[in-house]
Amino acid sequence: xxxxxxxxxxxxxxxxxxxxxxxxxxxxxxxxxxxxxxxxxxxxxxxxxxxxxxxxxxxxxxxxxxxxxxxxxxxxxxxxxxxxxxxxxxxxxxxxxxxxxxxxxxxxxxxxxxxxxxxxxxxxxxxxxxxxxxxxxxxxxxxxxxxxxxxxxxxxxxxxxxxxxxxxxxxxxxxxxxxxxxxxxxxxxxxxxxxxxxxxxxxxxxxxxxxxxxxxxxxxxxxxxxxxxxxxxxxxxxxxxxxxxxxxxxxxxxxxxxxxxxxxxxxxxxxxxxxxxxxxxxxxxx
Amino acid sequence: xxxxxxxxxxxxxxxxxxxxxxxxxxxxxxxxxxxxxxxxxxxxxxxxxxxxxxxxxxxxxxxxxxxxxxxxxxxxxxxxxxxxxxxxxxxxxxxxxxxxxxxxxxxxxxxxxxxxxxxxxxxxxxxxxxxxxxxxxxxxxxxxxxxxxxxxxxxxxxxxxxxxxxxxxxxxxxxxxxxxxxxxxxxxxxxxxxxxxxxxxxxxxxxxxxxxxxxxxxxxxxxxxx
Amino acid sequence: xxxxxxxxxxxxxxxxxxxxxxxxxxxxxxxxxxxxxxxxxxxxxxxxxxxxxxxxxxxxxxxxxxxxxxxxxxxxxxxxxxxxxxxxxxxxxxxxxxxxxxxxxxxxxxxxxxxxxxxxxxxxxxxxxxxxxxxxxxxxxxxxxxxxxxxxxxxxxxxxxxxxxxxxxxxxxxxxxxxxxxxxxxxxxxxxxxxxxxxxxxxxxxxxxxxxxxxxxxxxxxxxx
Numbered sequence: 033x034x035x036x037x038x039x040x041x042x043x044x045x046x047x048x049x050x051x052x053x054x055x056x057x058x059x060x061x062x063x064x065x066x067x068x069x070x071x072x073x074x075x076x077x078x079x080x081x082x083x084x085x086x087x088x089x090x091x092x093x094x095x096x097x098x099x100x101x102x103x104x105x106x107x108x109x110x111x112x113x114x115x116x117x118x119x120x121x122x123x124x125x126x127x128x129x130x131x132x133x134x135x136x137x138x139x140x141x142x143x144x145x146x147x148x149x150x151x152x153x154x155x156x157x158x159x160x161x162x163x164x165x166x167x168x169x170x171x172x173x174x175x176x177x178x179x180x181x182x183x184x185x186x187x188x189x190x191x192x193x194x195x196x197x198x199x200x201x202x203x204x205x206x207x208x209x210x211x212x213x214x215x216x217x218x219x220x221x222x223x224x225x226x227x228x229x230x231x232x233x234x235x236x237x238x239x240x241x242x243x244x245x246x247x248x249x250x251x252x253x254x255x256x257x258x259x260x261x262x263x264x265x266x267x268x269x270x271x272x273x274x275x276x277x278x279x280x281x282x283x284x285x286x287x288x289x290x291x292x293x294x295x296x297x298x299x300x301x302x303x304x305x306x307x308x309x310x311x312x313x314x315x316x317x318x
Numbered sequence: 319x320x321x322x323x324x325x326x327x328x329x330x331x332x333x334x335x336x337x338x339x340x341x342x343x344x345x346x347x348x349x350x351x352x353x354x355x356x357x358x359x360x361x362x363x364x365x366x367x368x369x370x371x372x373x374x375x376x377x378x379x380x381x382x383x384x385x386x387x388x389x390x391x392x393x394x395x396x397x398x399x400x401x402x403x404x405x406x407x408x409x410x411x412x413x414x415x416x417x418x419x420x421x422x423x424x425x426x427x428x429x430x431x432x433x434x435x436x437x438x439x440x441x442x443x444x445x446x447x448x449x450x451x452x453x454x455x456x457x458x459x460x461x462x463x464x465x466x467x468x469x470x471x472x473x474x475x476x477x478x479x480x481x482x483x484x485x486x487x488x489x490x491x492x493x494x495x496x497x498x499x500x501x502x503x504x505x506x507x508x509x510x511x512x513x514x515x516x517x518x519x520x521x522x523x524x525x526x527x528x529x530x531x532x533x534x535x536x537x538x539x540x541x542x543x544x
Numbered sequence: 545x546x547x548x549x550x551x552x553x554x555x556x557x558x559x560x561x562x563x564x565x566x567x568x569x570x571x572x573x574x575x576x577x578x579x580x581x582x583x584x585x586x587x588x589x590x591x592x593x594x595x596x597x598x599x600x601x602x603x604x605x606x607x608x609x610x611x612x613x614x615x616x617x618x619x620x621x622x623x624x625x626x627x628x629x630x631x632x633x634x635x636x637x638x639x640x641x642x643x644x645x646x647x648x649x650x651x652x653x654x655x656x657x658x659x660x661x662x663x664x665x666x667x668x669x670x671x672x673x674x675x676x677x678x679x680x681x682x683x684x685x686x687x688x689x690x691x692x693x694x695x696x697x698x699x700x701x702x703x704x705x706x707x708x709x710x711x712x713x714x715x716x717x718x719x720x721x722x723x724x725x726x727x728x729x730x731x732x733x734x735x736x737x738x739x740x741x742x743x744x745x746x747x748x749x750x751x752x753x754x755x756x757x758x759x760x761x762x763x764x765x766x767x768x769x
Contacts, residue, residue: 523650
């Protein structure tokens with residue numbers, strides 16, 4: 033190794049050792065906090081998934097039935113996802129559809145009253161325009177049973193009222209009577225479960241608010257639109273022209289991601305210039 | 319007990335501990351398969367019923383699981399065989415559990431009340447945010463391991479960089495082709511790999527199903543249960 | 545606007561949350577142990593009460609209204625509690641019900657959604673020479689079919705059938721499959737290991753810092769930022 037290579041090599045080693053995970057975390061936190069208080073309001077494009085999601089809701093006709101399935105808990109509804117829940121539910125309300133809330137999160141009971149205050153549900157009539165179902169665990173088996181026979185699986189609504197006595201539920205018995213499913217989930221394996229039990233079996237179109245990677249194999253086949261987590265939420269809020277927090281959070285994503293890409297490119301350059309050849313431990317040569 | 323009596327007891331035990339449960343798996347999955355392929359779903363009363371049975375059993379199992387948590391911690395506190403930090407942790411866990419249940423069942427408005435939703439947001443939700451400190455390791459690991467040293471690492475890193483750039487609103491607005499490139503990587507090669515992977519996992523699900531139908535998959539009942 | 549008791553809860557939550565985050569800088573201390581076990585206990589309480597309510601709605605009320613067959617899964621489910629006793633073998637029965645129903649509920653639909661749909665969609669794209677939306681061009685369709693076939697070939701584990709594709713003349717097929725998987729892994733890595741991590745940081749700071757400042761400003765009668 034030449035002296036110049038040795039100098040670069042030791043610099044590369046110092047560079048790698050200097051940036052510990054703790055220091056990187058501090059830098060990320062500092063940049064994020066700064067940008068949250070001093071946003072740059074940078075422009076953004078709208079991805080095809082978000083446009084499809086928006087178009088599906090726009091295409092709804094008054095009186096159609098929508099199942100809104102979500103693992104919402106108070107820690108999301110009142111916290112970082114407040115604005116997107118409000119945006120999507122208000123969009124559905126504007127289309128004058130019947131909304132059947134199907135919870136998949138155990139904290140659902142703490143969300144019902146909050147939803148009425150946060151969104152325009154308070155202007156609608158419960159039992160006629162929307163219904164809250166109670167939470168039941170069981171994941172795929174529960175969703176399969178619900179889709180096959182809604183009133184058989186859930187005898188009563190969230191408040192204990194018989195489903196058969198609610199005007200909205202008069203003609204809704206199974207997933208065949210539903211026009212659109214809006215599904216939000218966080219656990220990665222749930223995507224294929226929903227795809228199997230609802231759109232595959234009953235042909236009902238499904239749009240999601242989940243990580244695109246968990247459903248991209250079925251995109252266009254069974255899944256007709258998606259909000260790809262925070263970026264999708266920001267794009268949707270921009271489409272709806274709502275000044276919301278997710279647009280703000282994209283600022284930090286822009287800057288911190290570019291910083292990490294820069295560090296990786298720098299690391300690659302140092303790796304080649306230094307002439308250091310580490311024994312490959314993986315096929316990626318690290 | 320004689321050898322003959324011992325072996326007949328063992329056979330009997332094997333029947334009700336292994337053979338019958340394995341047979342139950344075969345019967346239930348077989349019924350549902352027949353219903354799926356031979357009975358139109360509109361005229362199928364058995365699938366909704368059996369899946370509801372499955373949901374009920376799952377719910378009771380979850381209740382068992384969540385009751386096991388305080389049971390385990392109480393037993394640990396009573397035995398006092400572990401170090402102080404673990405005893406401290408068990409005490410905190412039980413305190414949090416009791417307070418949460420007290421707010422749900424005794425608080426004003428119960429689980430729909432403002433006290434519960436505030437508790438859930440701040441004293442569970444905020445704490446959950448803090449516990450997800452592994453977020454710092456994700457970009458750090460990317461920084462440490464990603465170097466372009468050959469075709470394969472180059473493919474991985476280039477795909478990664480293009481995908482990240484396509485998810486940055488500023489970049490995709492200023493240089494739209496980068497957004498399209500990242501979307502193409504996600505929609506074509508990634509989807510191709512995922513379709514193939516899902517097809518393989520579909521095949522393995524069918525193999526598992528066939529083996530369970532013929533009672534050759536005791537792991538379905540034994541691996542989970544000691 | 546929050547009331548005083550809600551503000552106190554907010555600061556208590558931030559305090560315990562920071563204790564949880566201290567793992568990154570200070571390791572497994574008593575502070576981290578407090579936060580970790582506080583969260584476990586809290587979630588156990590939430591899920592326990594939610595599942596009891598769910599059991600009430602999906603089983604007990606229904607049995608009371610005349611669906612007596614549901615007593616069978618209820619009793620079978622209760623057998624899982626025998627794991628605490630010397631009759632723990634009885635817990636195999638509820639596991640058998642869950643496994644059997646679960647398998648039966650998914651296998652037909654898995655064939656349709658994961659096998660047949662994937663194959664027919666990919667073949668249809670190749671025949672029409674139109675890739676999946678929004679990339680409706682022939683090159684994308686051809687790349688898609690090449691990717692699907694090579695990755696499927698890579699996953700052939702049977703010794704008899706995989707030898708020509710992993711070691712013989714056809715080993716380039718498995719190599720191309722590996723390239724596709726690496727490209728996919730890079731894309732997935734970006735989604736989960738970078739952008740989601742950054743979003744987690746941002747949402748944490750949004751709630752702990754920005755939203756807290758806004759709530760305190762509103763509580764003090766000031767205009768929030």
